[in-house]
Amino acid sequence: MLGAAIIVFRESLEAALLIGIIAAAARTLPGRNRWLSAGVAAGVMGALIVAALAGRIADMADGMGQEMLNACILGLAVSMLAWHNIWMARHAREMVAGARAIVRDVADGRRELSAIMVLVAMAVLREGSETALFLYSLASEGESAGQVLAGGALGLAAGAGVGFAMYAGLLRVPVRRFFGVTAALVLLLAAGMAGQMARFLIQGDILPPLANPLWDTSAWLSANSPAGTLLHVLAGYDPRPSAMQALFYLGTVAAIALGMFLARAPARSATPA
């Protein structure tokens, strides 16, 4: 039971933190909770389907189906995070300014919220399909279904608790700095996911690692330590990244930051990059 709790906690932590940050970043958008829940529900459904099809997915693409699927899910999540941040860069100021722009924001917000739903669904899908497989394997091992479910629920509750703490903590940030803080968090999350996407493409032999590892800080801060885990989840920390991972990471930071900069600047250039 403890094993189930620990693994479910570990897998749900990433999704829970992401949802906490997104929920905070989208706090001014009307109907936020409905779209968030819809995203979670879609992600859970998708996770169960992926877990059920695991054997067939693994065999696809010359045995590299899983890497492709993970890379695609991560890639889509990164695009949605980028979109969110760039969109927010344009609208944050009006929102802080208050009611003036609310009518327009409702109309615009709807589009942004559907992106949030996709993003949340992708996060839940990725973490959830692994979790479902694991719980299934515990249950088929002879551990009673009740024990497995109890452990899983415990782990899920703990993960959700950390996500909620993240959300509550972010809400205490003063409004003036709030959008900056959440934008920075989302930017790091997106970059970390892009780095992981590169890792799956390397694992599947679709991209070369270039230099491997580029550096090794595992003696300083191991990926297993609590601090290393937290940094991994929040900022994509990897003690032994390959050069390709670093390229994806930095490229994503640069692309999103540039997009935010262009979106924030007065519409001088009609064609944003």
Place this chain on the structure above:
Amino acid sequence: MRRLPLLALLCLPFAAAAADPAEIPLTIRNHRFEPAEVRIPAGQKVRLVVHNQDGTPEEFESHELNREKVIPGGAKASIFIGPLQAGKYPFFGEFNEATARGVVIAE
């Protein structure tokens, strides 16, 4: 949204054009890796072919190798690793961490 075409491109399962790396077989049985020690040449890319003979799924995971992959019960999966510097690279089965442990030795 310019990223989407690029993304679609990345998602295409194009096969690697490079020469086929050496295949190293690895078996999972009773939640243990056999052999538990895998020796590979340093500085070369190899393909670990992991055959999970248990009825339950397992996740091959290694922080040192920077790899993680779920292998369904009864399935075979390939994991590319390397080129590696000489050294020891532990791996484990995340779903049965107590018993499923092994190490890749690059030399």
